[in-house]
Amino acid sequence: MIFRPLLLGLGLLCAAPQLSAAESSDPPFCLEQQEEENLKAQAYIRSYLAIAIEEMNRSGIPASITLAQGMLESNYGRSELARQANNHFGIKCGKDWSGITYYKNTQEQTAYGTQRTEMACFRAYESVEDSYKDHTNFLYSRKPYRTLFAARNMDYRFWAKGLKEANYATDVNYANKLIDVIEKFDLAKYDRVSTQYQLPSNTDLNAYRADPNLDMGEDLSTVRNRVERLENSLQQALAHQIELQVQLKEMNRQIGQMAKRDDRLNGKINYVGTALEEQKEVIEELQIELNTVSSIQRQMLTLDPFRDYFDPETGLKKQLVIFPTQHHNQKGIFYKNSRRATTLREGMTLDDIAQEHQLELKSLRRYNDLSMGEEDNLPPNCYIYLEAKGNMVEDEKGPHKVNEGESMYTISQLYGIKLSKLYKRNRLEEGEEPAVNEFIFLNETCDNKPALRGANPYQVGENQPNVDLFGGGGAKK
Incomplete structure (x- = not known):
């Protein structure tokens, strides 16, 4: 985090016997x-x-x-x-x-x-x-x-x-x-200790300002690091803005229920309102700086020999592997969640797999939650199940954190669990996709629906859901 308070002084701590050793009769340390x-x-x-x-x-x-x-x-x-x-x-x-x-x-x-x-x-x-x-x-x-x-x-x-x-x-x-x-x-x-957000000072902002003439001469990693710092700062500022708006709305509600206005409460409302205005100005300035640096980054990415590993629009690293390589037996089969499965190899179709394993194509579609024609859009090396997937995931490892390039379908194939069960336990409608870094529960039903892909979690309105800005949608209480 960028705005992290000082948490530890430099004074010497009290001495004592070495912590990793068992009790012994040796003399004290010098x-x-x-x-x-x-x-x-x-x-x-x-x-x-x-x-x-x-x-x-x-x-x-x-x-x-x-x-x-x-x-x-x-x-x-x-x-x-x-x-x-x-x-x-x-x-x-x-x-x-x-x-x-x-x-x-x-x-x-x-x-x-x-x-x-x-x-x-x-x-x-x-x-x-x-x-x-x-x-x-x-x-x-x-x-x-x-x-x-x-x-x-x-x-x-x-x-x-x-x-x-x-x-x-x-x-x-x-x-x-x-x-x-x-x-x-x-x-x-x-x-x-609680790491509380603090407004950035002018000195902090000056450190993040971008000079196109200088930045074009910097190496790509330095520019990417600056973009990451600005994005983190902007996320913190936006999160703090939402907290202030929630406080302001709650205080206004309390005032409406009071017969007489409380001077102290009015003072708090004025303070929150003032802080909110200051926060808006900080966000606007950070957004301008972020746009400037992001523009420079996109220009430099086109000259980078590793540009194929990055999206030139977002600067994010592409998801290279969704389905880890599995060891197959002589019949081309491996077991996932105690279900027989194989891998959709390059150049193969679902019909090829059905013939290879003597299965009806419609049965193979049903086992893998596919409608007619959907098999043409399967991701590379996708797991294909040769029998019905499970209702639960054996040896539960906790919730799955959504990575770039993953979907509800790829997650269900990755763990060998029916797609309908995955939708139901995470309070999602068919076709809805969770945002990157949200958590998808496998065997338990979540308390909160995860943020959806493409939604803006920072926009607050009358119908805006209560979402977790830094991932963790569906977290159990």
């Missing part, structure tokens, strides 16, 4: 070692506090727990797994992981307290931020941790003990170690 550990902890907290708080606001996991786990599991970001794979939480691959992997020997503690060494597969990430986000998704999508989220309890002791009871780690002292880290570095205070 002063130099204690200071070195504190400096490592400070550097780690300073680097990842903001993303920990963002994940807390997104999921409800206390920032103190996320930071403590990261510090403990990665040895302040200095472990082999952290340095080589950006994995700060020791999360192993699991059968549902299809991303990058990293293999290494690991020490596991048995139920009797003894240690054993084994070679294990761990998840790897492009960045540490991806590791933090996957940590949230991992806990949220696993049944053993659901009681932690359902309790809506921000007490770090409750979470530390709950993680151990859910067997997050084999270490019998895992809960106590987490609590020691949190109390040693006073991490619990960040569980009460």
Whole structure:
């Protein structure tokens, strides 16, 4: 985020025994070692506090727990797994992981307290931020941790003990170690931090202004970075504008019900109205700057040797893979959601697949939610099911986040679930498509309908639905 308040000072934290080691009878560290550990902890907290708080606001996991786990599991970001794979939480691959992997020997503690060494597969990430986000998704999508989220309890002791009871780690002292880290570095205070939006200053705006004469000389990555920063700033400003409008409307409603006007309430209304006007001016100025930089970006994209990977109008990276490659048996079949399926290979038609597997074409259409003629528009490498798709998805992984280029149909084919069930559980009418970054529930019925593709989530009117500006439509409460 661009307008992020300062969250951590530079003073030294209190020293204590090394957090990742078990209790021992060794003598206390010397002063130099204690200071070195504190400096490592400070550097780690300073680097990842903001993303920990963002994940807390997104999921409800206390920032103190996320930071403590990261510090403990990665040895302040200095472990082999952290340095080589950006994995700060020791999360192993699991059968549902299809991303990058990293293999290494690991020490596991048995139920009797003894240690054993084994070679294990761990998840790897492009960045540490991806590791933090996957940590949230991992806990949220696993049944053993659901009681932690359902309790809506921000007490770090409750979470530390709950993680151990859910067997997050084999270490019998895992809960106590987490609590020691949190109390040693006073991490619990960040569980009460809320990243509030602040109006950008003139200095901020000057930093984002575009000079076409200078920008044409900059490299493409610099211009793209500026566009991304302006877009993020504009989204925050628009989100804050909607919050102010909602507050103003609610205050006006309260005034209409009051027999006598309250001077203090009128003062608040005047303040919100003034802030709203200031916000409109900021949005207009940011929009002008964004249009200028976007125009320069489109010109430079035409000269970029990698331009085929970007849409020249939006500057967004194209969706290259919708259906991951599957291993087929000798009959050209693989199993998805316990259903027999194959892949629509290049140059093949649905009729070719029907003849190859001795099926009627109308049956194949019915299995794959297709009407006559629709098979001509199937995406490349689309999964084709040779029997009826399921009503549920086995081994539920949580909701699916919509990527660029995906549709309700491709999502139903990706998981092997009937399209009608997918529409119903997400409160969508046939033909409606969710916007990119919205969540589509697979086995549960969502509470809120996701934002639709092509809709403007920032326009507020009498009939405008209440949507989530940053994805997460259909999120469970």
